[in-house]
Every structure is written in structure tokens, then in C-alpha cells.
Amino acid sequence: MGQKGAETRARILDATQELVEAGGYSGAGLNQVIAASGAPRGSLYFHFPEGKDQLVGESIRRAGQAIGAAFEDLAASGASAAEFAEGVLRHLGDRLEASGWSKGCPVATVALEMAAVSDPLQQACSEVYASWEAALRERLAGRRDADDLAVTVLALIEGALLLAKAHRSREPLDRVTGQLAALLR
Amino acid sequence: MGQKGAETRARILDATQELVEAGGYSGAGLNQVIAASGAPRGSLYFHFPEGKDQLVGESIRRAGQAIGAAFEDLAASGASAAEFAEGVLRHLGDRLEASGWSKGCPVATVALEMAAVSDPLQQACSEVYASWEAALRERLAGRRDADDLAVTVLALIEGALLLAKAHRSREPLDRVTGQLAALLR
DNA sequence: AAAAATATGTAGACCGATCTATTTAGGAGC
DNA sequence: GCTCCTAAATAGATCGGTCTACATATTTTT
Numbered sequence: 001m002g003q004k005g006a007e008t009r010a011r012i013l014d015a016t017q018e019l020v021e022a023g024g025y026s027g028a029g030l031n032q033v034i035a036a037s038g039a040p041r042g043s044l045y046f047h048f049p050e051g052k053d054q055l056v057g058e059s060i061r062r063a064g065q066a067i068g069a070a071f072e073d074l075a076a077s078g079a080s081a082a083e084f085a086e087g088v089l090r091h092l093g094d095r096l097e098a099s100g101w102s103k104g105c106p107v108a109t110v111a112l113e114m115a116a117v118s119d120p121l122q123q124a125c126s127e128v129y130a131s132w133e134a135a136l137r138e139r140l141a142g143r144r145d146a147d148d149l150a151v152t153v154l155a156l157i158e159g160a161l162l163l164a165k166a167h168r169s170r171e172p173l174d175r176v177t178g179q180l181a182a183l184l185r
Numbered sequence: 186m187g188q189k190g191a192e193t194r195a196r197i198l199d200a201t202q203e204l205v206e207a208g209g210y211s212g213a214g215l216n217q218v219i220a221a222s223g224a225p226r227g228s229l230y231f232h233f234p235e236g237k238d239q240l241v242g243e244s245i246r247r248a249g250q251a252i253g254a255a256f257e258d259l260a261a262s263g264a265s266a267a268e269f270a271e272g273v274l275r276h277l278g279d280r281l282e283a284s285g286w287s288k289g290c291p292v293a294t295v296a297l298e299m300a301a302v303s304d305p306l307q308q309a310c311s312e313v314y315a316s317w318e319a320a321l322r323e324r325l326a327g328r329r330d331a332d333d334l335a336v337t338v339l340a341l342i343e344g345a346l347l348l349a350k351a352h353r354s355r356e357p358l359d360r361v362t363g364q365l366a367a368l369l370r
Numbered sequence: 371a372a373a374a375a376t377a378t379g380t381a382g383a384c385c386g387a388t389c390t391a392t393t394t395a396g397g398a399g400c
Numbered sequence: 401g402c403t404c405c406t407a408a409a410t411a412g413a414t415c416g417g418t419c420t421a422c423a424t425a426t427t428t429t430t
Contacts, residue, residue: 002399005405024298026211030390040407041391047405051391102301109297111351113209116287125351145364151357152364155344162343163336166296166310172336179330179337183368187425190379215416225381230417232379237416 009047011037016059022102024109025056025121056110057124063106064128068135075139082181084139085153089180092161093173104165105158129154140184149183156180194232196222201244207287209294210241210306241295242309248291249313253320260324267366269324270338274365277346278358286353289346314339325369334368341365 015037019028030052034041048055074087095103111125136150143149156176163172200222204213215237219226233240259272280288296310321335328334341361348357 002404004399008405022301024209024211024294026209027298027302029388031388040405042393042406042408045391100301104297107351108347109209109294112289112294112297112347113212115350115353116207116285117212122351122353126353129348129351148360148364151345151348151360152341155348155357155361156337156341157344158347159340159342159344160336162293162297162347163314163340165300166292166307166314168300168307168311172340175333175336176340179333179368183364187378189424193379214414216414226383226417227381227419228379 005047008037008039008043012039012044012047012055013059013062016055017063017106018103020056020059020110021099021104021106025052025113028056030055053118053120057121060107060110060121060124060128064131067106068128068131071132071135071139075135081140081184085157085180085184086177088157089160089173089177092157093164093170096161096164096173097170101165101168104161108158108162153180153184156183190232193222193224193228197224197229197232197240198244198247201240202248202291203288205241205244205295206284206289206291210237210298213241215240238303238305242306245292245295245306245309245313249316252291253313253316256317256320256324260320266325266369270342270365270369271362273342274345274358274362277342278349278355281346281349281358282355286350289350290343293343293347338365338369341368 012033015033016028019032019036022028030041030044033055034044044055045051048058070091071088074084079087092104107125107128110121111129114121115125116122133150133154136153137146140146140149140153157180160172160176164170197218200218201213204217204221207213215226215229218240219229229240230236233243255276256273259269264272277289292310292313295306296314299306300310301307318335318339321338322331325331325334325338342365345357345361349355
């Protein structure tokens, strides 16, 4: 793939992620993706010949990797588990508020919309969550109930992010931060 | 409103809730609602003259009240806070699994899809969550950090339900149950 | 109580807009 | 010269929503 092609491909994925985060899988039309990315229709189906499912699936996996990498950076920074949790929640809160309460978890909306109706997208979401769970498990290794704790931390983050987006307010994130830090102390 | 009218109205709301839980706001078409409820198009717009937004908004509020009432029943049953949490998670897990991983939280999908794009639906979701938070706050009254704790419990439940649906598995609910009980002990 | 009038609800054809996807053609880069 | 990629017209289906005609209750009038 040439350089130009790779760029349009990335622009299409960027636009897709943005639109899907704002309005979900069904809410994000391919016409909007085309308009937002500036790429013509033909390019979209050249780079993603299997259509919308492939496009959104790749977009989710890419976002999952990016966030997973941020997790691991923060985990490797030597911060305590509680500081780590605070950092994650603050970072996600900043992103959510700065986007006008649009960008929460890039996976959650699609997961809820598609888990019951699309096998490939359910699988993509499940795998991204599993990778985050594994990263948290590793960060918490050695603790009692590390496996349960990792899932609990992820659930708490996802739930807080959901409530914050629903209320269009950081309050749920702030309230949860203290409790999460206490849980990890 | 006559008896017959009230029945079709309820059938339309039932079908809407089912379809929205499975595929989200944009994923649930009015044609599907009509087919599933057996009501003709004219009846839909007679009972919900403001269209899809009104229909889904009422559906969410109705589901919110039903679950809120179940919360309060369980809270009034004399169970401890930890038992209460276990009961809620078990009940939600049963519902989720029995529906083929379709019925999680009836509000969450719409909240994530619409919070950034529709003021009336964002408000409806926010109000339902606020009512649940209030119910939990009351159940936890007297505790230290009762307000933070109520939001945390709700976030944990919502997050666990999201992960369970995404993985099509009760495992996240089971893992979180123990941690939530410990948090409330 | 019978009949007329009004409100309530049902039924589906129809509309323009938008959806995802295909196709055919040509330009850009190696 | 040949692959890679762009460009847009087009197709058929489905979308939310409107409209008119009709049926069924419910009330009003006589």
C-alpha cells in the first residue's frame, strides 16, 4: 500500500471512530464518513471491501489498541495502583468533556448495539475488552483476587464513563475516583 | 383513552423496548416496531404523534420506573446491602442470559448513542439514572460517603452488565458480585 | 330508548430522504 | 505498462413521517 493510500485509509478510520463514538454503529452513516474524511466512496470500498462491518470492526480494534497502549504507559510510569486509576479516569474525563460529551468509550456503544445482532462485531468488542482486562490483571498481579479485581476496575471505569456521558457531567467520574482509589489501596 | 387503545399503546411500547434493547435507537426501525407489535402505522402516530423520539423516550422512562420499583422492593425486603447487590446482579444476569444476551440495561444503549446528539433523549436517560441513584442513595443512607457509594454501585452494575453483554457471558457479573458485596460490607 | 353527532382509534397507501453497496471509468504513482 | 487508488453515477432497499379513509366507541340530543 502506497503512502497516499495509507493516509486516506487512516483518515477514513479516524472519521469512522469519531462518528461511531458520537452516534453509534447505526447512527454513523457511510455518507457521513465520506463527508468527514474527504475520501470518495470508491476509496472506502477499496480499502474496506467487506463494507461497514469491516470498517467499524477495524476502527474499534484500532481504538482498543491505542487505549491499551496508554494503559500500559501509565502502568509503567511507576505510579501506584490508586494513582493509576485516578490518572485513567482523569484522562478519560478530559477527553469526554473536551469532545462535548461525545467521546466516551469507543467500544461500549457498538458493544451494546451489536452484541446481540452481529457475531463479528460482538467478537471484536469482546476481544478488545479482554485485552484491557489482561492489561489490568497484569498491573494488579500478586494481589488477592487479582482476576476479579481487574474485571471490577474495568467495569467501574466503563460504568462511570457511561453515567458521565448520560449526565453530560464529570460528577460520576469524580465520585467514582475516590471509591476506586480506596478499592485499590 | 379507551381500553383497546391503551392495550395497543402498551404493545407498541413493549415492542419498542425489546427492539431498542437489542439494537439501539437507530437500529430499531419503526417498521420493525409495527411488525413486532402488530399495530398499524396509523396507531403508532396516533399514540405517539411526536414520532420516534417520543416513543423511545417513553419506553425508556417506563423501563426505568419498572426497574426502580424492583430496586425498592428488594431494598424493602430487609436484605443487607451486600445481599441486595447480589440479588440485583443475579436478577439482571438472568434477564440478560435468558434473552440471548440482548436485554441488558434498557437505558444504557440509548444513552451512549444519543447523549451527544439529542437533547430530549439525553435528558430522559439522565433522569432515569438520577432516579436510580436516588434510590440507591436512600438504601445506603447513613453510611460514610453514601452519595459517592451510590454512584459507584450504579456504575459497577452498569459496567458489569455492559461487559457481560459484550462477552455474552455471566462471568463479569459473577466476578463483580463478590467485589461489590465486599465494598458494601 | 333510539338516533344522530362526535370523539377515539385503526388501517395501509404513499412520500421524499437516506441507507449500504455496486459498477464503471479514469487519474496517480511506481 | 501496470498496479494502486480515486471519483461519481446509480441501484434497490429501508428509513421516519404524512395523509386520507374507515371502523368503532362514547356521548348528546330528541
